[in-house]
Amino acid sequence: MKLKANKEVICDQLMERAKTDRDLLVLCSDSRGSASLAPFAEAYPDQFIETGIAEQNLVSIAAGLARCGKRPFVASPACFLSTRSMEQAKIDVAYSKTNVKLIGISGGISYGALGLTHHSTQDIAVFASMPGMRVYFPSDAALTKSLLQQLILDDTPAYIRVGRNPVETVYEAGVTLKQDKAVTVKEGTDAALIACGEMVYPALQAANMLEKEGISVRVLDMYCLKPIDKEAVFKAAQTGTIVTVEEHSPYGGLGSMVAQIVAENGNATVKCLSLPDCPAAAGTSKEVFRLYGLDAEHIAAVVKERLKK
Amino acid sequence: MNAKAKAYALRREVLDMVYRSKAGHIGGDFSVMEILTVLYYDIMDITPENFSSNDRDHFILSKGHSVEALYAVLSDRGFFPKEDLKTVSTFQSPYIGHPNNKINGIEMNSGSLGHGLPVAVGMALAMKLDQKPHRVYTVLGDGELAEGSNWEGAMAAGHYHLDNLCAVIDRNGLQISGTTEEVMTAEDVEKRFSAFGWETVRVDGNDCDVLKAAFQKAKETKGKPFLIVADTVKGKGASFMENRAGWHHRVPTEEEYLAAKEELEKKEAFYHEAEGK
Numbered sequence: 022m023k024l025k026a027n028k029e030v031i032c033d034q035l036m037e038r039a040k041t042d043r044d045l046l047v048l049c050s051d052s053r054g055s056a057s058l059a060p061f062a063e064a065y066p067d068q069f070i071e072t073g074i075a076e077q078n079l080v081s082i083a084a085g086l087a088r089c090g091k092r093p094f095v096a097s098p099a100c101f102l103s104t105r106s107m108e109q110a111k112i113d114v115a116y117s118k119t120n121v122k123l124i125g126i127s128g129g130i131s132y133g134a135l136g137l138t139h140h141s142t143q144d145i146a147v148f149a150s151m152p153g154m155r156v157y158f159p160s161d162a163a164l165t166k167s168l169l170q171q172l173i174l175d176d177t178p179a180y181i182r183v184g185r186n187p188v189e190t191v192y193e194a195g196v197t198l199k200q201d202k203a204v205t206v207k208e209g210t211d212a213a214l215i216a217c218g219e220m221v222y223p224a225l226q227a228a229n230m231l232e233k234e235g236i237s238v239r240v241l242d243m244y245c246l247k248p249i250d251k252e253a254v255f256k257a258a259q260t261g262t263i264v265t266v267e268e269h270s271p272y273g274g275l276g277s278m279v280a281q282i283v284a285e286n287g288n289a290t291v292k293c294l295s296l297p298d299c300p301a302a303a304g305t306s307k308e309v310f311r312l313y314g315l316d317a318e319h320i321a322a323v324v325k326e327r328l329k330k
Numbered sequence: 331m332n333a334k335a336k337a338y339a340l341r342r343e344v345l346d347m348v349y350r351s352k353a354g355h356i357g358g359d360f361s362v363m364e365i366l367t368v369l370y371y372d373i374m375d376i377t378p379e380n381f382s383s384n385d386r387d388h389f390i391l392s393k394g395h396s397v398e399a400l401y402a403v404l405s406d407r408g409f410f411p412k413e414d415l416k417t418v419s420t421f422q423s424p425y426i427g428h429p430n431n432k433i434n435g436i437e438m439n440s441g442s443l444g445h446g447l448p449v450a451v452g453m454a455l456a457m458k459l460d461q462k463p464h465r466v467y468t469v470l471g472d473g474e475l476a477e478g479s480n481w482e483g484a485m486a487a488g489h490y491h492l493d494n495l496c497a498v499i500d501r502n503g504l505q506i507s508g509t510t511e512e513v514m515t516a517e518d519v520e521k522r523f524s525a526f527g528w529e530t531v532r533v534d535g536n537d538c539d540v541l542k543a544a545f546q547k548a549k550e551t552k553g554k555p556f557l558i559v560a561d562t563v564k565g566k567g568a569s570f571m572e573n574r575a576g577w578h579h580r581v582p583t584e585e586e587y588l589a590a591k592e593e594l595e596k597k598e599a600f601y602h603e604a605e606g607k
Contacts, residue, residue: 073489075486081445081483087452088449112441
């Protein structure tokens with residue numbers, strides 16, 4: 022089966038819901054094509070609002086629509102949505118408690134050679150620090166589908182980051198999410214890998230590689246970064262060894278959050294794998310992840326090294 | 331209702347709030363008083379009874395620092411008890427120094443400038459999508475026109491022909507650092523909005539009668555959003571505060587408080603008397 026990008030899954034879910042929900046709206050900032058939302062705009066022109074290349078206005082308009090009873094989904098490149106319109110998200114959405122869903126498309130380094138202007142490696146830190154804002158990084162198509170089905174029905178603000186490219190399948194048999202509970206992708210007792218977004222798949226690959234060497238590694242899909250599933254982290258800490266993996270800056274992301282939680286009991290070591298604190302090199306996602314050690318082989322090597330200590 | 335006298339009565343409430351809490355933005359509160367009074371008593375369909383519904387007009391105070399003026403009007407219109415005004419800016423009070431939608435009558439949190447107009451655009455679009463007859467109003471300061479987000483909102487309002495949207499600029503000509511013309515010129519603001527597809531008028535923003543006429547004209551204008559540039563006097567009503575940038579957020583001394591109170595009472599009485607004649 023042809024792999025889908027998570028943003029395409031989002032479009033499918035919004036189109037499905039729009040059939041019966043006239044208050045569901047999609048807003049784009051000249052980003053309908055890059056968000057894979059052109060089919061929505063074509064099928065539901067009365068439920069699609071174009072704001073032009075104006076991300077501040079994009080988010081504020083969505084907040085005004087939501088205040089008047091609409092359910093707007095805003096889709097814009099994560100790089101701009103998380104920085105240019107940060108204050109609008111903080112005040113008009115999170116602080117004012119308007120039911121706006123912010124979808125950061127082509128997140129992380131998925132714009133590749135376009136450079137730091139188009140990379141969003143700070144969005145967990147940005148949105149998680151806003152009171153009232155939830156943060157989700159879905160891993161694959163099945164999880165994105167289940168997440169959207171929940172978010173479409175609720176009425177509080179959320180930020181969802183998805184990548185640009187088709188993603189590998191983590192959940193062959195599909196997945197049904199329990200509200201804000203991490204998914205245990207693989208059980209394990211020697212160590213735990215906690216990953217989010219597109220890093221879940223290489224984490225799972227790493228655990229499978231280690232299994233062949235007799236090392237039992239649990240893999241947690243922490244798609245819900247806020248509210249983060251603390252219980253799942255506490256349980257992971259019982260293995261004594263945690264490695265986090267994220268397509269994000271080393272500051273204020275999944276690793277920082279997990280380390281903060283584990284430090285309460287201090288019963289596990291936490292090694293954080295992330296992008297470095299510098300503009301990412303040009304390349305495809307695969308090339309860049311490998312360069313910075315976010316591929317399965319390196320993740321597995323790190324787990325083995327941690328277990329030797 | 332005698333709007334002119336009411337505006338002075340509400341200024342006294344503001345004076346008490348600011349003097350009591352030793353905080354607030356009295357200069358802009360006083361300049362915007364007639365605008366808010368006319369909107370809440372004569373123009374907008376927003377009442378304590380219909381506030382929880384969306385079938386009504388909508389309002390955002392974009393110049394959120396004038397919240398004391400808004401508190402005075404809202405309490406007077408019955409959105410919350412006057413007694414609550416005594417808690418403004420006190421420990422753990424919901425009545426903080428900028429609009430907060432925990433307060434009955436306030437829809438959106440504001441205080442960071444340049445937000446009201448773009449949010450109002452979203453509200454006006456919602457009314458259009460639902461083919462509702464209601465209107466959306468927002469009041470901006472003139473200093474905040476330097477925020478670029480206003481121009482994104484202005485552009486979208488023109489693009490979408492939002493004739494259910496009316497923005498008012500409280501054009502008192504002063505901001506913290508001095509005159510708006512010294513800090514960042516706003517003199518040709520009507521031309522700028524006009525170029526973005528708006529209908530505009532410029533009126534005396536401390537004259538209730540001309541404000542009412544301007545809002546009426548806004549209602550009658552079709553196919554375009556409407557801007558009222560309301561020329562006002564910062565600190566209006568207390569002569570020693572008028573047109574002085576220092577009164578942007580100064581707190582009056584006891585002597586100043588008493589002098590302002592006396593002057594406001596006299597003006598309120600004057601307008602009551604004038605209407606009686």
